[in-house]
Amino acid sequence: MVAPSKEQAVDAIKRIGGVNIMNVMYSFVKKLGTVALVYALGYMEFSIAWLIGPIVLSVIRDEWKKEKELRRTIAKASALCQEKEVILARVDELPSWVFFPDVERVEWVNKILRHVWPNVNHYAKDILKNTIEPSIRESLVAYRLSGFHFEKMVLGSIPMRIGGVKVYDQNVPRDQIIMDMDVSYAGDCDISFSIGGIKGGIKDLQIQGNVRTVMRPLITTVPLIGGLQVFFLRHPTIDFNLVGVADVLDMPGLSDLLRRIVVEAVGNIMVLPNKIAITLSDAVPALSLKMPDPEGVVRIHVVEAKNLMKKDMRMLGMGKSDPYCIVSIGGKTFRTQTIDNTLNPKWDFWCEAKITSQKAQMLSFELWDWDPGFPGIENDDFLGRATVELSQVTKKGKVGMWLTLEGAKRGMVHVRMTWLTLSKDKNDLAAALQETQMLRVTSMSTAVLVVFVDSIKNLPKARTTSLPDPYVTLTVGNTTEQTASQFRTVHPVWEQGFTFLVSNPENDTLYIKAIDSKTTQELGVFVYNVSTLLQKMDMEVEKQPFALSKSGPESTIYLAMHLRILKYEEKDTNEEDEEEPTEGGDTETDTATAPLLDKRSPTQLSEGSESSVEASPAKEPAVKTELDRTESMKSATEEIIIPAAASPGVQASPDLRQRSPSATSSAGEYNLGRIQLTLRYSQQRQRLIVVVHRVVNLPLKDPNSIPDPYVKLYLLPERSKDSKRKTDTLKDNCNPVYDETFEYLISQADMRNRQLEVSVVTRKGFLQQSPTMGQVVLDLKNMDLNEAKTMWLDLCPETSREA
Structure with a gap:
């Protein structure tokens, strides 16, 4: 080991002394500044909240960032692990094939x-610069922010992962x-x-979602x-960590705003109905790939909601809520x-x-309680979510x-949905x-107009004599769409397609309109009456030139x-069970949802009169469909009888008995009554x-103490608040009718270790314990629930439970 020279030792001593002096000076200035700040606040008689407030916000922000940092670290570690290691580590986000x-x-x-x-890094740079950047720039205009642009774009060394692939082989066109x-x-x-x-x-940066790739057409x-069409089925989950000067915005509220802008930008590019x-192959015309090809239109009626949670605070405790509903499908x-x-x-909305792709699409209904606050920052309280498979x-x-x-904790929403196909027959317009006239809703449509903007030739130059940066806007009714801008050209090519809902x-x-994005000058105008398409063969116009005025x-x-006319085709409910299974494996009939159309039992519904169903001249087709489905429910609710357990505490056997006319007249093996349930599992x-x-x-x-029963459910083995569900309480009733639906988010593999505990409890006074009148425990691993099963169960005495 070589000893340091004298000069090196002197230099080291100087550096150590310098560091110590700087530390002392920094500590002195910091403490002096703190004392001066406290003195100034006291001298100016400011409230102590001006000092405590920022400290509290800083602590909350630091804890929030620590939690997010932990999630990001786990996600990055999972991305680097092998598939087997991810599964053995029991990471929450397991591959979909599991x-x-x-x-x-x-x-x-x-x-x-x-x-x-x-190589993907280089391609991603082009996507971020040419596609994502303009979209974010346009979104920021609404918040009065301008000048957005990317400076550095590196995706790093950790690659993207694919958790699983599903290829559809049924009900798919040959090409x-x-x-x-x-x-x-x-x-x-x-970045x-x-x-x-x-x-x-x-x-x-973290992105997670379900990407669909359509390969079409197949050629020889x-x-x-x-070609390929690539798109997200619904908005992906996006998260990221802000650094630099923008780090001050990385706190609850402001960060949500930024993420919403990014999600919207991605949605405008590649979330249905938008596609990349x-x-x-040069043999395939761009028109066949880039022209939108809708499969139909879904008409949604959000009627009302009930029993929502209380979220507003009042002087004397909890008040009510100011609810609204957000309906989402794709982007x-x-x-x-x-x-x-x-x-x-009651919204009546x-x-x-x-819809450009039916497969695996979901309709989502989110309910929120509106609260005042800063614009753009999420202040509203969540009231619940419901989803329906398209x-x-x-x-x-x-x-x-x-x-x-x-x-x-509680709440239900009432919705109605109608599927409308597209017709080439102009006679369907009447x-x-x-x-739509019968619905008495002026915003409803009767047709779909698809427009493909290929290009423009020989645009005039702008006033500045320089080449324009043209883009095109298309307007039908109150809807306006816009192409991307092409730079410095009088012969722009877009090859973009757009779809419009047409009322009449x-x-x-x-x-x-063709517009120069630099000067906002109009470069040309084209006006076309949609009625002209009604006179064309199949209501179509192939690609051709039109003069600009x-x-x-x-x-x-x-x-x-x-042009395509919207047409409702009534389904034959009697042949419904013979249809092809859907891709999620759900081949069930509507036994799990049809009873919810009325707060009576299926038997009572089938015996009711036509006037008991909501009816008006505007809703005659819906009434007929609901009545037909109700009639088909009459037999579906009497077929499955599951006997009681041989002794208390043993779960009911899933073996089926023959049909019995005493399903509703018997009090069960233990004379505690019987309960009717429907169970099914949605794989999708x-x-x-x-x-x-x-x-x-x-x-x-x-006779002087008639029970006030409600039904309580737990998903065992844990008897926790998360798995607890319960119906409304019906007073003074020995034959209560609920027709309420409950859902548990659970994987099919996890169901093998679960039991469903169903208890009938009578409500007593505020300080009195509510006794259990009867109970059933179903072992889910022995039940095939890919199809809905409606069953009658004998109530057993309550099983002993551990604290």
Whole structure:
């Protein structure tokens, strides 16, 4: 070991002394500043809240960031692990093939991604710069922020992972392949940006969602696939960590605003109905890939909600709520009006959404309590969420149901949905117009107009004599769509398609404007009466040039258009069970939801009169459908009889008895009454759905003390608040009818270790214990619930339970 020289020792002593002196000076200035701040606040008679407030906010922010940092670290560690290691570690986000038997393992694809990831980095730069950046810039205009642009874009060394792949092989056209992929990215990216002169950065970006890839058309020459359409089925989950000067915005409220802007930007690009189209063969025209091709329209009626949670604070305790509902499907969202100070709002809200891909689509209904606060920052309280599989709507044509809210202690929402197909027959327009008139809702549509903007030739130059940066706006009614901007050209090419809902094709008009984005000058105008398409063959116009007015003499725009009439096709409910199973494995009939149309038992419904169902001239088709379904329920609710356990404490056997006419007249083996339930499992949604229909022949021991029963459910083995569900309490009733639906989020593999405990309890005084009148425990591992099962169960004495 060589000893240091004299000069080196002197230099080291100087550095140590310098560091000590700087530390002392920094500590002195810091303490002096703290004393001065406290003195100034006292001298100016400011409240101590001005000092405590920022400290409290700082502590909350630090704790919030620590929790998020832990989640990001776990996600990045999972991304680097092998598939087997992820499963053994029991990470919450397991691969989708663990839960779904029709999802394939693709670990070999992840190995390929690791090798090609450096090349993906270069492609991602183009996507961020040319697509994401303009979309975010436009979104920030609403918040009066400008000048956004990316400065550095590096995705890092941790590649994207694919958790599983599902390829559809049923009900798919011959000329295409449809594939779903569970995609997750939790990488060590390094992205910097500038906005309004403020520089910031993004670290630890995380994206998770379900990506669909449609390969079409299939061709006979290499590469055998003409093109790709890539899109998210619904908004992906996006999270990131802000660094730099923008780190001050990374706190609850402001960070939610930023994430919402990013999610909206991604949604405008590749969340249904938006798609990224990639042409793989020159033999395939862009029109066939990039022109929207809707499969139909879903018409949604959010009627009302009931028994919502109380979220507003009042002087004397909890008040009510100011609820509103957000309807989401794919990237499209709608919001009802806010109803003030009520737990049972009636919205009567109508909306429509274009559907370009039926498979695996979900309708989501989120209820919120509106609260005042800062614009753009989330202040509203969550009241619950309900989801419906679109396949159930397309299969039945019309569906009306009460949905139990998830993520809430109580509450239900009443919705109706109608599936409308697209017709090439112009004679169907009269029926569509008549139906919208009967609904008495002016915002409803009767047709869909699809417009493909190919290009413009010979645009005039702007006033500055320089080449323009043109874009095109398209307007039908109150809806306006816009193409991307093309830079410095008088011959722009867009190849973009747009879809419009048309209220009346006989009166509506399509307005197209070409505008220079630098000067906002109009470069050309085109006006087209939609009624003209009614006279064309199949109501279509192939790609052809149209002259632009208010433009140059040779300016032409190349368009393709077609019109489709919305048509309701009534389904044959008697043949419903013979239809092909849906992709999630749910082949059940509507036995789990049909009873919710009325708060009576299925037997009472079948015996009721037609006047007992909501009816008006505007809703005659819906009434007929509901009555038909009610009649079919009459036999579906009497078929399955499950005997009581041989002794108390033993779960009921799933073996089926023969049909018995004494299903409602018997008091059961223990003379404690009987309960009627419907159970089914939705593989697509990973939900166990339980419908409590009714209880009959509860014992009446004292005529002066009639029970006030309700039904309570637990998902064993744990008897926790999270698994607790309960119905309303019906007073003075030995034969209560509930018809309430409850859901549990649970994987099919986890159901093998679970039991469902169903107890009938009578409500007593505030300080008195509510005794259990009877109980049933169902072992879920022995039950095949891929199809709905309606059953009668004998109530048993309560089993002993541990504290």
